[in-house]
Every structure is written in C-alpha cells, then in structure tokens.
Amino acid sequence: MPDFNATLTPEENKHNPFIMTGEGQARLFTTSLNDSPLPIHYEPAESPVGNILYPQATYNPISQRFYANHTVETDKERENYPYIMTTYRVVEHYQSGIMTRNMPWLNEAMPELFVELDEELAQTLNISNGDVVTIESKRLLKNGEQKGIVAKACVTKRLKPMMINGQKKHVVGMPFHWGYMGMSKGAVANDLAPSVGDPNTTIPEFKAFLCNVKKGGNIA
Amino acid sequence: MNKTMLIDTSKCVACRACQTACKQWNQLPAEQTTFSGSYENPPAFTPNTWTKIAFREHEENDELHWYFSKQGCMHCSDAACMTVCPTGAIFRTSDGTVSIDKKKCIGCNYCAANCPFEVIAFCRTTNMPDKCTFCEDRVANGLQPACASVCPTGAIEYGLRTKLLTAAYDRVSKLQAGGKANASVYGASEVGGTAMLYVLEDTPEYYGLPTNPQVPFTARIWGHLFKPVRVLILIAMAFGLWANRKESDEVQEAKESNTI
Ligand code: SF4
Numbered sequence: 450m451p452d453f454n455a456t457l458t459p460e461e462n463k464h465n466p467f468i469m470t471g472e473g474q475a476r477l478f479t480t481s482l483n484d485s486p487l488p489i490h491y492e493p494a495e496s497p498v499g500n501i502l503y504p505q506a507t508y509n510p511i512s513q514r515f516y517a518n519h520t521v522e523t524d525k526e527r528e529n530y531p532y533i534m535t536t537y538r539v540v541e542h543y544q545s546g547i548m549t550r551n552m553p554w555l556n557e558a559m560p561e562l563f564v565e566l567d568e569e570l571a572q573t574l575n576i577s578n579g580d581v582v583t584i585e586s587k588r589l590l591k592n593g594e595q596k597g598i599v600a601k602a603c604v605t606k607r608l609k610p611m612m613i614n615g616q617k618k619h620v621v622g623m624p625f626h627w628g629y630m631g632m633s634k635g636a637v638a639n640d641l642a643p644s645v646g647d648p649n650t651t652i653p654e655f656k657a658f659l660c661n662v663k664k665g666g667n668i669a
Numbered sequence: 670m671n672k673t674m675l676i677d678t679s680k681c682v683a684c685r686a687c688q689t690a691c692k693q694w695n696q697l698p699a700e701q702t703t704f705s706g707s708y709e710n711p712p713a714f715t716p717n718t719w720t721k722i723a724f725r726e727h728e729e730n731d732e733l734h735w736y737f738s739k740q741g742c743m744h745c746s747d748a749a750c751m752t753v754c755p756t757g758a759i760f761r762t763s764d765g766t767v768s769i770d771k772k773k774c775i776g777c778n779y780c781a782a783n784c785p786f787e788v789i790a791f792c793r794t795t796n797m798p799d800k801c802t803f804c805e806d807r808v809a810n811g812l813q814p815a816c817a818s819v820c821p822t823g824a825i826e827y828g829l830r831t832k833l834l835t836a837a838y839d840r841v842s843k844l845q846a847g848g849k850a851n852a853s854v855y856g857a858s859e860v861g862g863t864a865m866l867y868v869l870e871d872t873p874e875y876y877g878l879p880t881n882p883q884v885p886f887t888a889r890i891w892g893h894l895f896k897p898v899r900v901l902i903l904i905a906m907a908f909g910l911w912a913n914r915k916e917s918d919e920v921q922e923a924k925e926s927n928t929i
Contacts (some may be wrong), residue, residue: 539708540682540683540684540685541685553698553699554689554692554693554699555689556699556702557699557700557701557702557710557711558685558688558689558702558710559704559708559710560701560702560703560704560710561703561704562704563704577706578705578706578707579703579704579705579706601703601704601705601706602706603704603706603707604706605726606726606728606733607726607733607735
C-alpha cells in the first residue's frame with residue numbers, strides 16, 4: 450500500500466511510498482501470498498451469473514474450501530435459490546450482539562432480526578412489511594431436506610432489482626447480529642452463508658451468496 | 670425564548686444516540702417493541718419515550734432519500750398545550766421552554782389531544798402527560814440537554830436562539846447552493862417560533878412534520894374565552910349544585926310529610 454512515510458518529506462516520499470516493503474517500491478511478484486498481487490475480477494463463490502471476464506473461472510479457483518458440495522454451481526440449482534443475499538450490520542448492535550442484545554434500550558430500538566426486500570420482489574411474493582418470512586440457502590439443505598431461517602420482512606425502496614448480464618435479479622439483505630441466546634433472540638443469518646475462505650486471509654465470503662425467500666414461517 | 674436546539678437533519682446519521690441518551694438521563698425504561706417494517710422504533714411517543722428518530726423514505730425523479738429527523742416536544746412559543754391546560758400545570762420556564770408541573774395536573778388529557786405535533790404522550794395508568802423537558806435539570810446546572818451532548822455528528826446544537834437562527838439560515842443557503850432547492854429552516858416562525866429549530870433538506874411533510882402547524886381553533890376558544898372566566902363558571906356550578914341540593918331537601922320533606 451502506498452502511504453506517507455512520517456519520517457520523510459512528501460518530496461522524498463514520492464519516489465518510495467510503499468512503506469510496507471523495505472525498499473519502498475511496489476512488488477509485482479511475491480512468494481509469500483497465495484493470490485497476488487494485481488486485482489482481477491472473479492464472481493463470488495456463489496453467483497447468479499458467470500464471469501464475463503474469465504469464462505473459465507467463475508470464482509477464484511484457489512479460494513479455500515472446507516466442505517464438498519457446499520455452494521450452488523449449476524443452473525439447475527440456481528433455480529432453487531434465485532435471489533442474491535448480502536449481510537450487514539445495524540448501528541444498534543455489535544457483531545454477534547451478545548453484549549448489545551442484552552441492553553434493553555438497544556433492543557427497544559432494534560428488536561428483531563429482519564430481511565430487507567425491494568418493493569417489486571415483495572409484491573411478487575405477496576409479502577408486506579412486518580410479515581414473517583423464511584430464507585433458505587444450500588447450506589441448510591441437509592439430507593434432501595430444505596430448512597430455512599425466519600425473520601421479519603422490511604419492504605424498502607432502498608433496494609432495487611438489478612439488471613445483471615441482461616437478467617433481472619433481486620438483492621435481499623439482512624443484518625447478522627442475532628443468535629439463540631440473550632434478551633433478544635433470533636435466527637443466525639450466517640447459517641445461510643457459505644464457508645469459503647479468501648486465498649490469502651481466509652476471510653469468509655459472507656457478503657454475497659444465493660438464497661430463496663418464502664412468505665411464512667415460525668418465529669421461535 | 671432564549672435557549673434553543675438546532676437540529677440539522679442534513680447531518681443526522683440516525684445513530685439514535687440522542688434517543689438513548691434521553692432515556693438514560695431521564696431514567697426512562699426501555700419498551701418491549703417489535704420490528705414492524707421500519708427502523709423507526711418505538712413506533713410512537715409514550716411516557717417512556719420523549720424523543721426518537723423518525724425514518725422516512727422518499728423517492729422523487731429516480732432519486733431516493735432516506736430522511737432522518739430527531740423529533741419530540743417542540744417547546745412552541747404559542748403552545749397549544751399551555752393554552753388549553755385548565756390548571757396552569759403546563760408553564761413556561763425562565764429559559765423559554767415548556768414544562769409540566771405534575772403536582773398541578775388533573776389528568777384531563779387536553780394538552781395531548783391538542784398538540785399540533787402529537788408529541789405529548791398521555792399515560793392511561795397514571796393519568797399523566799409526559800414529554801421532553803428540554804433537560805431543565807441539566808440546563809439549570811450549566812449542562813447541555815442529554816441528546817445534544819451525545820450527538821456524534823453535530824446534528825444537534827444547543828445554544829442562544831439568535832446565534833443558532835443565523836447558523837440555520839447559513840446552512841440552508843449552503844444546502845440550496847448544493848442543489849437542495851427545497852431546503853428550509855423549520856421552527857423559526859411556526860406556532861410563534863419553536864425552541865427546536867430544524868434545518869430540513871426537503872419539505873417538512875417528507876420528514877413527517879406538519880407543513881403548517883396550528884394551535885387548534887377549539888383550543889383557542891377554550892383557552893381565551895372560557896379559561897379566563899373559569900372562576901365564574903365554577904361559582905355558577907357551585908350555585909347550581911347548592912340550588913339542586915335545596916330542591917332535593919324540599920322533595921325529601923314532601924316525601925316525609927306524605928309518609929306520616
Ligand atoms: S445523535 Fe445526532 S446523528 Fe445520532 S440520531 Fe441523534 S441527531 Fe442523528
């Protein structure tokens with residue numbers, strides 16, 4: 450990463466700004482990383498479309514895998530999980546929420562796990578604000594039985610359908626702070642997400658994967 | 670009105686630190702809420718929720734806005750609640766804000782029913798209204814109101830009205846120059862001017878604020894016509910009761926004489 454060296458003037462720094470390497474220069478080749486150094490484009494491990502840049506390699510071929518048959522890879526399977534899921538945070542809760550979900554004032558402001566849907570998708574699925582919905586992914590398909598997690602629906606203008614490679618795709622999103630213990634309990638959003646690690650850091654691909662959304666379900 | 674809070678909605682990030690700080694300082698317990706389709710929670714003002722962030726989505730010309738505004742008692746100069754309160758329990762403090770003296774309150778609910786901003790919550794169990802106190806206790810001790818003291822973005826500023834009004838108009842002209850044509854100052858003249866001043870990026874209704882808040886006409890009639898003569902009305906009532914009592918004595922006597 451190029452940066453300012455605190456001990457040099459900007460003029461001196463200009464020629465060797467890569468402060469993490471001894472010589473201050475960028476390196477195009479390295480022996481210490483699995484995947485590097487120039488950025489290229491891969492689709493997520495689970496993607497609704499192929500990689501138009503590298504049709505032979507949809508996802509990163511050296512990503513770290515832990516389970517066989519873990520992600521959706523065929524078009525036939527994609528039909529079962531038509532929506533793109535992304536997970537994120539809310540300001541009221543921190544990580545798995547084990548501190549913040551035991552704080553009454555924070556639970557009051559953000560009481561339950563929810564899933565955000567665009568208005569068009571909500572209409573197609575006949576889901577209204579506050580309805581209970583079930584979200585499924587391939588990770589919860591066990592021995593031929595499809596399970597899902599439940600959350601409250603949040604129908605919002607903030608999400609819009611996307612045109613991806615000429616196909617209309619819906620993105621749904623949910624926070625991941627809930628769990629089975631605490632003052633405010635809820636399903637674990639990362640039960641849906643794939644365990645696929647980045648080649649260098651093993652950071653999991655929790656931010657983009659495929660899912661299905663259905664109206665109804667039982668909030669435990 | 671000398672002390673004011675300027676709420677600059679263009680700086681608010683909806684962290685709800687203000688909402689929580691209010692509960693902490695005023696020792697208001699959390700409510701049991703559910704997720705009903707909006708980030709806004711609790712859904713309404715209650716005796717335990719005096720301020721909260723309103724979340725409103727607004728879409729115009731393919732442009733999406735998510736407007737946040739910290740709402741609560743506006744501390745109006747022409748306060749409908751004060752006008753209608755029959756016992757004078759709602760009064761103006763020396764700082765120009767509006768407070769409730771619960772010892773004088775008789776629980777008639779007139780204030781909550783007439784508030785043009787619908788921010789007074791009336792508790793049916795205790796028969797008492799509740800609302801933001803402008804942190805009288807803090808202000809009297811030289812502190813800022815709890816909400817203003819925690820806002821991380823500087824969206825809530827506390828200070829002298831004259832200074833904050835200038836700041837508000839400055840900010841609005843900057844927003845307008847930046848393309849927010851409908852940006853405005855809210856509360857400068859509404860209901861006589863309110864101690865809560867707002868900088869809005871768009872029309873008040875998109876924030877869930879009334880465009881032209883008014884003291885209800887019936888509140889004026891009650892407040893200005895009947896309230897001043899309430900002593901006379903009370904005397905008339907007392908006389909009426911006394912007169913009826915006399916009558917009933919007569920009836921009683923008649924009955925007694927009949928039975929003998
Ligand atoms: S503390 Fe400030 S930024 Fe946070 S919600 Fe309140 S007004 Fe908005």
